[in-house]
Amino acid sequence: MKRFLILTKAMTLMHLRNGYVLFWNFAFPVLLMFIYGAIMSQFMDYMTPGVIVLNALSFGLVSSSTMMLEMREKSVLRRLQATPLPAGHLVGSYLLVNIIIGILQSTLIIATGALLYKVPVSAASLLLAYPMILAGLLAFMALGGIISGAVAKSGAASAIGMTVYFSLMFISDMIFPLDMLPGWLQNVVPYLPAYPVTQLVRSALLDASLDANWVSHFVLLVTYGAGAMLIAAKLFRWEPKA
């Protein structure tokens, strides 16, 4: 346990000392809120949960794996592999730090929404929203884990992650309501990973209630998350692809 704590402290320090991580993880989500607030301030109730999910999506698919990919490319993981540290401890410690970062990002977005745009939040809504955000983060990070395991270079992982992110961002009811989409797409989107998170977070945060279809949303999300975690674990590599 002591080893895990020391490693987690080291991972935290590494994230906090990295300018890229600080900007994209802490400054950018707030910036996003300012941008959406400037464009459509009257819709910020609807937008805030959407921004939480789209931020969690980009974080899970791209940002959360950046440092792991860097460590892999610079042979830092290989050096760690030469120690008796079990892979599970390394991944667990890294995930823990990134989950905390993901939760902090969502907190910053909620705080910005509540303080600047009067988005109505209560203790009850927060209590319900955070588990939904956490479930979404885990599923998105697991999907990001598949991308990092499958590709050779961090640049390629980032490009694939961003492509998936932008594809899901516009169709998953985060920014544009579902009924704005063509009929065939409206039938497909509910089965994609970001949509259920959006529904779960939105009803939790704005209404302090569970979405009418929360069971099916949750089952779908857990299926995505668990399936992706298994595949990501299978694809995990200590070294870059030759």
Place this chain on the structure above:
Amino acid sequence: MSQTMIDVRNLTAAYGSLTALNGVNLTVAKGEIFGLLGPNGAGKTTLLANVEGLHKPKQGEVHVGGISVQTDAAAAKRQLGIQLQKTALLDDLTVAELVEVYAALYEVYLTSKEIDALLARFDLVEKRNTLARRLSGGQQQRLALAVAIANDPQIVLLDEPTSALDPHARRAVWDVIRQLHDEGRTIVLTTHSMEEAEALCGRIAIIDRGQIVACDTPSALIANLQLNSMLKATVELPLEQVRTLPEVSNARYTGQHLEVETARPEVTLTALHELAARSGRSIRDVMLRQPNLEDVFLKLTGHALAESN
């Protein structure tokens, strides 16, 4: 008989269809500084990777401190201190944090005092709060060595510990390696520098194209092959006459310099002086080069170490 710390038996390792090691056998005894000498791509790093448990062999077995790397990798890794060829540490951490973390990975928990004592040995105490990525090349190399022994291992594996270092930094690292040896640790290092192998290693395995072609002390390697010395002098004499001098196996001119290969340089030099006197010539700039590991490498592999690199 001294205790065997590393035992490599019939090791064959491959990357896809490329065979990197082919039937390697090797034992390293407690307290040795053992060198793996060979050109880039010879298989030195692959051999270390198999000892470190970083590469799965196609065939064969490796034991460290009596523990099988294949069946109990975690326990085997606990015996080892490692420095990889590429200094790949968590470089957003400070020097002191790095030592603390890498020791903890072996479940060795150092106090602040112990960390400073370790850093003092590597002349890094003043840098304890500096981020690793801000250190110079020599300092990073010393840090990698400090990290390698943070878990107080009995066996230390160093992959090209002085590559890309200037001569001053290189000698500082050599001193550290000698200190580690003086403490009774077993050290295995890879190098493609003959000078380094001769300066540090008690025994050397010459490795070429995935095979160990010779393994012994540097002096025995040279003596066993009965290699000739090289006598160099500035003198003008007919080569056909020089070649008939006693103990001479070959002679040639490189520019104005006569180079004579001889089994007994003292005998040849006397005869050379006599020949020069008879011919009315004077000999200047006489130099004698004893056979070294480069000659051994050339003789055993058919190509020069420097050329291969």
